[in-house]
Amino acid sequence: MVPNQQLLSKSPAVHNWLRVKKKFPHLWCPGCGDGIVLSSAILALDSLEYDKNDVVMVSGIGCAGRIPVYVDCNTLHTTHGRALTFATGIKLAKPHLKVMVFMGDGDALAIGGNHYIHAARRNIDLTVVVVNNNIYGMTGGQVSPTTPLSMKATTAIYGCIEQPFDPCELARSAGATFVARSTVYHVRHTEDMIRKGLEHKGFSLIEIISNCHTSYGRMNKLGDHITMIKHMRDNSVMIGPQLDQEKAQAEGKYILGVLHQDTSRPELCELYEEINKRGGTQ
Amino acid sequence: MSIKTGVPLLLSGNEAVAYGALAAGAKFYGGYPITPSTEIAEVMAAELPRIGGKFIQMEDEIASLGAVIGASIAGLKSFTATSGPGFSLMQEHIGFAAMAEVPCVIVDVMRGGPSTGLPTKTSQSDVMQAKYGSHGDYPSIAIAPSSVMECFTLTVKAFNLSEKYRIPVIILSDEIVGHMREKVILPGPDEIEVIDRMQPEVPPEWYQHYADTITGVSPMANFGEGYRFHITGLTHDVSGFPTERSDETTALLEKFRNKENHNTHDLLMVDEFCMEDADFCIVAYGSVGRSARQAVKMLRQEGVKAGMIRPQILWPFPKFPVENMLERVSHVLVPEMNVGQLRKEVERLACMPRGMIQGLNVLDPSFITAEQIHDKAMEMISKQK
Incomplete structure (x- = not known):
């Protein structure tokens, strides 16, 4: 079999950014989407030629919260749901740092829901990756704020009866100035979305649809990881002028791409720098 | 500091805490309004931007202490102020700061409790919460000022102990101390001892964020200064990575206990x-x-x-x-x-x-x-x- 030349040519980057000797093997289930998110983030960071010393990765609790521990940069694994608060302090303290935040759907939208909307409202320059697998994976498959109606979880064994959040819509209406979505099937697209988020000055939210075949897939008879990832492939559409969004939504499709970008709003740290420059005068 | 030193001033305890923090080198404040502590936030909102520092009002007290810990990890001396209900919310991150050994100062201007209690009335009912409020065994330092002048001097002391021992330090003020006004003469910068966290002297590849040392306190690098390391609230080894090995988990908790046990004389201040x-x-x-x-x-x-x-x-x-x-x-x-x-x-x-x-x-x-x-x-x- 001929090796994928593109992947091979990029693998030194992944190797360079990983804590190869310290932290492997990783703790994720075989086939988990978190590894794809990790490699996409690394490739995005590497393509922008960021200095590892200037990159900070902050995470909360859960499977996605373990992403930073494998990366050779400044990494902070915080409390459940609160990653954005720590990231806010770091970014304000040292605005030149590139601060990324990794959270799962439960972490970001349930226990961290308040911090999520307020960080978006402030438009602070954080690149936030929400890995959405519709379930609490680490604790063994409990219902989450993004579990779709009627789907099963260990704490919703008769089917979920609560309306789920759309992480992208929530961030956008709270004031995020960059909102994008991708899936772990669309590996290069995921990398591209993260790169665009990193380049955007302001609060960037990238939702990445991922698979938890171990809990969510098993309980809902969705098949193994490959079947679940194929489902993402077959049920995704790219946003564009030709796309009938209402129709796509009605069909239950994932709408991928940059869903929203506003470059007109000033970023929080820049506004603060101006106050600092004025030296406290009115 | 836009306040005069060496001349008589009429200050409240809360104002003195704020100016004490500035004298100790505080550059970051994250907080949430709550009676009877709010004056501290108001002074910091005015003063910090003048000296290149940062003030932010967060969405709640959990977020406030999260931002404070984040800023401290990035290298700024950071603190927050609150009262009973907010202090309860902060317990989660007091535990994190103790576990991750992040210096920070938390001012609790005590009011009547439990719950919403008596927002404008005094109390001393958070004494045990200051010691045992967060889950797990962790070292605690709490300081109780009883005059406006002590609000200033003991706040400096709180920052110094926090930086010296890499530990969250709690100032247990109360509504009366916080709101009473007294004549004070603040010392100038030359008359104040300010301690900063110990910086590593080894190259980044040798650096361990939780290195075992004779003093029980590890030198601390800040984020973004060439030392790339991991911080977690999980039980961790000397390099900061999670561990479940019994020798390493025991060593960590012993290290915490030794911060108190090996420094009893330095942590003794009695009138x-x-x-x-x-x-x-x-x-x-x-x-x-x-x-x-x-x-x-x-x-x-x-x-x-x-x-x-x-x-x-x-x-x-x-x-x-x-x-x-x-x-x-x-x-x-x-x-x-x-x-x-x-x-x-x-x-x-x-x-x-x-x-x-x-x-x-x-x-x-x-x-x-x-x-x-x-x-x-x-x-x-x-x-x-």
């Missing part, structure tokens, strides 16, 4: 008043310490050999001076605005007959007066006769 020949000791702290001092004078005028021990550092509890006192006196009175939180700590050290240690526990939202302490003392003495 002793008329204790040389005392036979009747009043143990008081915070605003009640002021009444206790007056009560000692009143009792002395009536021939009672009274004295006072006032812990300025409340946690770790000043074991040695209190044990020493317990061997010498025949009565101990612990007046507190709670049901006896610190009295129980005194009782643990005592081998005295029942009734020799008593509390004066005022639970109504007023203040404990010198007369009340005096009368209680006389009652204890007369009952014994």
